[in-house]
Amino acid sequence: MMKTVLIPVAAMLLGVTAASAWGAPGTVLRNEKLYAQPSSRAAVAATVAKGASVDILSRQGGWLRVSSGRSTGWIRLLSVRSGSGGAGGAGLGDVVGAATTRSDPSRVVAVAGLRGLNDEELKQAKFNADELARLDTWRATPAQAQGFASQSGLVAVSVPDLPEPRSEQASSPWENN
Amino acid sequence: MKIKLMLLAVTLASFSGVASGFDLGKFLEDRLDKELNRDKKTQSAPASGTQPAEAQAAAAPPPAKQKIDARQLGFALFGDYSIEEENRIGRQISGNLLGAVPLVRDDGLQRYVNLVGNWVALQSGRKDVSWHFGVLDSEAINAFAAPGGYIFVTKGLYRMLDNEAELAGVLGHEIAHVTKKHHLKVLKQSSLIGELGKVASSKAQGSDPMVQNLIGNGAEIMARGLDKNAEFEADRVGLVFAARAGYEPWGLPTVLQDMAGLPAKDERTSLLYKTHPHPADRLATLGDAVDGRLDGVQGKELANRFYRIR
Numbered sequence: 001m002m003k004t005v006l007i008p009v010a011a012m013l014l015g016v017t018a019a020s021a022w023g024a025p026g027t028v029l030r031n032e033k034l035y036a037q038p039s040s041r042a043a044v045a046a047t048v049a050k051g052a053s054v055d056i057l058s059r060q061g062g063w064l065r066v067s068s069g070r071s072t073g074w075i076r077l078l079s080v081r082s083g084s085g086g087a088g089g090a091g092l093g094d095v096v097g098a099a100t101t102r103s104d105p106s107r108v109v110a111v112a113g114l115r116g117l118n119d120e121e122l123k124q125a126k127f128n129a130d131e132l133a134r135l136d137t138w139r140a141t142p143a144q145a146q147g148f149a150s151q152s153g154l155v156a157v158s159v160p161d162l163p164e165p166r167s168e169q170a171s172s173p174w175e176n177n
Numbered sequence: 178m179k180i181k182l183m184l185l186a187v188t189l190a191s192f193s194g195v196a197s198g199f200d201l202g203k204f205l206e207d208r209l210d211k212e213l214n215r216d217k218k219t220q221s222a223p224a225s226g227t228q229p230a231e232a233q234a235a236a237a238p239p240p241a242k243q244k245i246d247a248r249q250l251g252f253a254l255f256g257d258y259s260i261e262e263e264n265r266i267g268r269q270i271s272g273n274l275l276g277a278v279p280l281v282r283d284d285g286l287q288r289y290v291n292l293v294g295n296w297v298a299l300q301s302g303r304k305d306v307s308w309h310f311g312v313l314d315s316e317a318i319n320a321f322a323a324p325g326g327y328i329f330v331t332k333g334l335y336r337m338l339d340n341e342a343e344l345a346g347v348l349g350h351e352i353a354h355v356t357k358k359h360h361l362k363v364l365k366q367s368s369l370i371g372e373l374g375k376v377a378s379s380k381a382q383g384s385d386p387m388v389q390n391l392i393g394n395g396a397e398i399m400a401r402g403l404d405k406n407a408e409f410e411a412d413r414v415g416l417v418f419a420a421r422a423g424y425e426p427w428g429l430p431t432v433l434q435d436m437a438g439l440p441a442k443d444e445r446t447s448l449l450y451k452t453h454p455h456p457a458d459r460l461a462t463l464g465d466a467v468d469g470r471l472d473g474v475q476g477k478e479l480a481n482r483f484y485r486i487r
Contacts, residue, residue: 078464116278125395127384131275145295154423165465
């Protein structure tokens with residue numbers, strides 16, 4: 001009973017946290033349009049160039065409301081990255097990339113702080129049959145998953161596969177078989 | 178047989194020159210070369226080059242009377258482990274991973290993740306896998322997939338999620354690694370072909386020495402990571418799995434946005450960034466594939482039902 005009260009409260013608190021995370025800096029990942037509404041059929045309010053800095057104000061579905069200079073409008077969620085690390089762009093000189101190279105001495109110390117999930121401990125890891133057996137106890141059957149989905153009105157819908165981006169085809173062996 | 182060999186030649190040609198990280202083209206070439214020359218020494222496989230695939234196929238020598246075990250060759254080229262072998266490999270990797278990091282002791286959480294995960298996996302089209310999902314007791318931000326349908330999310334990553342659609346997106350990415358057999362492809366490239374096939378399937382409860390031999394030390398395969406294009410593909414495919422399950426498609430991209438917004442030196446992402454492209458690159462690549470294609474797709478976020486952990 002306690003739980004039923006706590007969950008909405010927790011949801012509210014987390015909702016507020018998530019909302020306050022926006023208003024954060026972002027970088028435009030490709031030349032894009034800012035629309036007056038979160039729809040590609042809306043009027044174009046402005047255009048932004050790849051690498052431009054924006055302020056992310058809010059999100060609605062696949063759209064972010066951003067301001068860039070004196071313009072404000074909606075841009076596709078996947079055309080912006082949040083954070084102040086720049087456009088990144090195929091791993092070129094990104095701030096984060098530089099911070100995670102092996103030669104960074106601070107990283108070695110940092111990783112050691114996270115027990116288990118680092119190179120050395122994964123390499124040394126010994127098979128744990130008990131934990132694996134525990135994992136088994138939580139398994140769900142397809143019928144259970146189906147029932148769980150329909151409880152919340154989830155229905156399987158038809159969505160076509162996404163195409164492999166053209167720039168990637170030359171170097172990907174994964175789609176060839 | 179002639180058609181089969183032509184197909185192989187075309188396949189080989191299309192592979193050669195694309196093997197950036199693994200030298201896959203060379204591997205396949207050697208393998209095919211070996212098979213073709215088993216009975217006849219004078220013929221050699223077409224050399225890799227810049228010619229178009231058709232030209233190479235046409236230039237390939239006419240297949241005289243080689244004896245080729247099609248199954249063996251198929252295995253050499255495509256790494257078709259049986260489902261039993263795949264399960265054994267996944268089980269061993271997962272048992273080792275759980276030796277490094279235990280599962281969160283929260284039945285409600287684990288059961289919830291299994292229900293969501295199985296529902297998303299039902300959209301993947303792989304029916305031969307029995308899926309296992311688990312939340313690892315680690316503050317690191319990461320998720321793992323092993324062959325045979327073993328999927329793990331860390332508590333650190335789970336904490337970043339705000340709704341069920343985001344969880345579905347993360348699980349979809351991992352499910353895609355399994356359906357696309359990304360790890361099996363890596364194993365096939367780095368290991369002795371057919372090693373597993375020589376022994377009867379193990380029913381033992383404990384560690385499987387034969388499989389351990391195949392995967393290296395402990396769970397180091399999880400620290401090595403995959404080709405970045407395998408990660409981009411898993412983003413693309415996983416997002417679609419979540420959308421097909423009725424969730425709004427923006428769960429995975431939103432999680433990637435949240436990751437991109439973390440401080441660069443956040444220690445929780447050290448292993449993640451060692452084994453995955455940066456979230457900014459993943460967003461940009463996913464954006465190329467998605468463009469306006471999902472504009473008409475509606476779906477549910479299900480923030481209310483999302484299981485919150487402390």
